[in-house]
Amino acid sequence: MLSFMNDYSEGACVEILKLLEDTNTMQHAGYGMDSICEEAKAYIKKELENELAEIHFLTGGTQTNKTVIAAALRPYEAVIAVDTGHIHVHETGAIENSGHKVITVKGVAGKMLPEAIDKVVEEHTDEHMVKPAMVYISNSTELGTIYTKQELEAISRKCKEHGLILFLDGARLGSALMACDNDIKMRDLAQLCDIFYIGGTKNGALLGEAVIILQDRLKENFRYYIKQNGGMLAKGWILGIQFLGLFQEGAFYRLAEHANRCADILRKGLKELGIPMLVETTTNQIFPIFSNELLEDLEKEVKMSIWERVDRESTAVRMVTSWNTKEEDVEKLLFLLEDLRLQKEKS
Amino acid sequence: MLSFMNDYSEGACVEILKLLEDTNTMQHAGYGMDSICEEAKAYIKKELENELAEIHFLTGGTQTNKTVIAAALRPYEAVIAVDTGHIHVHETGAIENSGHKVITVKGVAGKMLPEAIDKVVEEHTDEHMVKPAMVYISNSTELGTIYTKQELEAISRKCKEHGLILFLDGARLGSALMACDNDIKMRDLAQLCDIFYIGGTKNGALLGEAVIILQDRLKENFRYYIKQNGGMLAKGWILGIQFLGLFQEGAFYRLAEHANRCADILRKGLKELGIPMLVETTTNQIFPIFSNELLEDLEKEVKMSIWERVDRESTAVRMVTSWNTKEEDVEKLLFLLEDLRLQKEKS
């Protein structure tokens, strides 16, 4: 059976597996205070072109979002997110569980508009309401779209203007940065965001997200938050290995590029078959709309996520390519789709 | 200066003041375990026609909402409210601060539609999302509207169907129950809700809300929650006095009726002056839309709340009558409005 279910169905890239083996019997300092983590951080800092950035490795996305937001906000402060934002819909209320309101605004193709930030700030005027203190965006977004540099700059300016922290969720940052129409560089993020993270889990690591802290105030005592939120691994170098593997020789970019290339082939094929999209993307997430009839047949041979009912007769699904997707599997999927369509035409 | 700012600008009705004086030097048990609280509860139970209801007196609305929701929900459970709901917009994230997500749905004139509940339940399918466990509604609503018995029954059925707790915020319950078009009785609430509260603060008490618990599971250890959330007064009988004063001889209804009568006169007058309403209400909250020009003049002589900009030229305001509003002040306001209009026509 073919799977375009997600980008976290398989293990790790060769670089990471090799490091795991090579370092297995060495002795390391605990809790992320080891030399492998240091080395990995040095490689990332080079990418950031920022020596003052503080870097921490955490286990997963929800863990990271929860820890960052708990560290950044006072109890009465809230975070602004689009209605499709991961922290709003897919983290079992982890942010609220740490005491903070998520204020939602309507996203446009999954993206935050600067005007939406103004409106939220204007509406929250006094102590009977929460105080917006952070803007949360994802790149690529939960709908597979990406921000342009100009868009990100506009949001960054807006945040500075209102004294808001800009936090970028980079669970799928690799795919965003390697998209054909992307004009953002890693170093731009270090200049435009106050804090962001580079996702390992969805780009070829076994687990792990690298939090990059730029704003000085947020650096303070961050390890306390990691520990308190249960994100500090005793064998912290395991996380260091993931990012050393990804950044020592550029695997991070190579893997994302591969995922995007597979997505591009799939996208092109779907277009040629005349299949409409729920949203136009250039990253490794694709949202084709299938007739329910076609979908029923397709599901027998392909794993993917049902995204939302579009109307009575059709449904949008999410297909995801990964660092490990086989191009031939993309071809198989396209053949299958063509085949199913031909059968339909005949009947 | 005239004030239609709110219904909590003045002290307490005579019954309450008298009880305060009469009992001032008596000795009472602490923390709400006194005989005055018992007596007040007995009067309320009579209204509820329910001897098994458990009643607690808390200090204010946010305190009550926070305590009830903390007591009712498990950490991963969420409460559904309309987008104008008090817990969503005007409690400084108190619900989120106690760890729970408020899931919002679009309200219709401030009211929850049963279909909206279905939709939320359908969308929250697994452990990556919070689990809806409670429906929060207000009666009268934050927009001054009221639920009909049929509407409340439909919501109640929907909650039972989905296993959701129905919690009714009655901060302005008096005004709702005394509205000309109301067909709900106190005893209906005891049958249709799992938990609700009767507001004292906005209906002639110095402070205090009476929480009525119907569902057995919610009765368990509720006093622990009151204490932990800082709502247990050492001199608890002060709260008992408020509700004894309100329910011993029906002041609760008399005061609400008075507020509504004043609102009716005001509403009628505004209509005769051709002033449109943001939303049609029959309770003590009125939302007229004034031209900005008129509003500017009006604000020099009348206190009220600016509610929202309707368009470039006009603004909706909130005017509230209370248990202590003087009918002559309503007349003065109407004269003033007429006068301002005449001046405008002349110029």
Next chain:
Amino acid sequence: MLSFMNDYSEGACVEILKLLEDTNTMQHAGYGMDSICEEAKAYIKKELENELAEIHFLTGGTQTNKTVIAAALRPYEAVIAVDTGHIHVHETGAIENSGHKVITVKGVAGKMLPEAIDKVVEEHTDEHMVKPAMVYISNSTELGTIYTKQELEAISRKCKEHGLILFLDGARLGSALMACDNDIKMRDLAQLCDIFYIGGTKNGALLGEAVIILQDRLKENFRYYIKQNGGMLAKGWILGIQFLGLFQEGAFYRLAEHANRCADILRKGLKELGIPMLVETTTNQIFPIFSNELLEDLEKEVKMSIWERVDRESTAVRMVTSWNTKEEDVEKLLFLLEDLRLQKEKS
């Protein structure tokens, strides 16, 4: 039946009752933004000899402790208290519920020793442990003892040395300040503490505690915390009335002096009867140790709290005098005790 149960069994002093009546039909701004609160604050500031102090009125002790600590600490920070401290034993985990650990040290007669602070700071060395950030003390303490100025200065110095916030719980501050052996003035507290509160509930008010914030950082957005924690009354001037009544003409000191005088008579009488004390106090809380036999008889005619079993044959109780205790009741109690002893000797 005589009652020496506590100091919150009766209503309010005449000044407060009179203000309640006189202002009952006036219109006040909501949520503590009224002129009565302002006036009350001005009187308190005069006592503090500090114009820059920020003052807020909250409803009760647990509410106040919870709100202050939530406002002062970051999630990983903890508060140090003695093992008899109110926040540790008698607030249903309200502090922990807001996310903070209470680190306990052994108290000496209910008081914190400066050395204990050193020890806690030394032991908490890294991010695997909470970080001590506040010292919580009560004056008078939960055991009725008081701090000398020298003791308070030593603790204050220790806090400054370690960068800890000093928070003094003054639920029974009146009695402490009026104790015969007290050498602390209200203005000293404003110089030695970062934040403290003046208790109204236990010194003749219906309810209410006045939080005094000295440290600038703690002043920031404090009203958000009050609201979020459910402590902001809609009719906030009711709290203002309590403190205007207490401080306009010195009722605060007069009432506490009365309670102490009654306690002094009782203490003297108990000593003459040869009854030992669990702890020596000079405030309105007394902890006599009775034989169980005597206690059994006593309990038939006197209400008081059982404090702790001392040994097989004797038990310590807590007797509390209040602003409203009748001296004749103290005499009656002493007669009764003498009488019971005589009967015993006969039999």
Next chain:
Amino acid sequence: MLSFMNDYSEGACVEILKLLEDTNTMQHAGYGMDSICEEAKAYIKKELENELAEIHFLTGGTQTNKTVIAAALRPYEAVIAVDTGHIHVHETGAIENSGHKVITVKGVAGKMLPEAIDKVVEEHTDEHMVKPAMVYISNSTELGTIYTKQELEAISRKCKEHGLILFLDGARLGSALMACDNDIKMRDLAQLCDIFYIGGTKNGALLGEAVIILQDRLKENFRYYIKQNGGMLAKGWILGIQFLGLFQEGAFYRLAEHANRCADILRKGLKELGIPMLVETTTNQIFPIFSNELLEDLEKEVKMSIWERVDRESTAVRMVTSWNTKEEDVEKLLFLLEDLRLQKEKS
């Protein structure tokens, strides 16, 4: 340099590394719903001799303790632990951060006495205090000691008697079960505890703890808690691999036995050298007391943890052996100690 620092300084046992490689390119279901996790659970259930146990894999100890306690307790409920308990001292207030008080009792050699439970229950009588609802113990304890079956049965009975949940932290369970004087079997834990966990991190896994839920009420919606607390890995099978590796062919026991054997040799050697112990242990943690002079020399060649100052002249340290400790390193340490002593005698 020799290291007896801890048992989490090196990677994973061969079984785990092999499984990682063998399954690396296979496609797995996400979030722990995969077949490897199922297989691992089946092996563990066999050990437990309990088919109804529910098993979940989490990333680390603090994560696990926090999640279990959040899932088990209502907001006003507290957990009882000994004063050396990990949740009390070494988790940065993670339990309090999730809203719960940790009630501490004096431990005896790191162990909880049944009488201590009685005392806590007796003292917590009403809603002004938290309600004890869980007993937390560790086996082996934080001081390296173990519970006998009789001791564990006594605690288990006490918990049932008082309606308390018994939660056993098994971060070092392997070493406890393989201690020479242990008489507890894995299946006993399934009968005596309501919930416990089997530690992987400190017994040869890269990361991971296996939570075993026996009490039905605790099974309900546990995955919501894992997700909300940030403990649900997208690549959940990575955790499954750890436990499959440990339990498929008994590596769990073999590794622990090795660690204990090394500790036994070390213990025996230390005794022969006449070095006293802070506490007598039979597991992989040893707490020798060295003169400060000797310690200073020792620290130049051996890594270990300073535990506590014993008196002016001597200090207790913690030495830990692991699944990967080399016996020759133990011998080297003993030679070194002997050598240092000889030098001392000469001088």
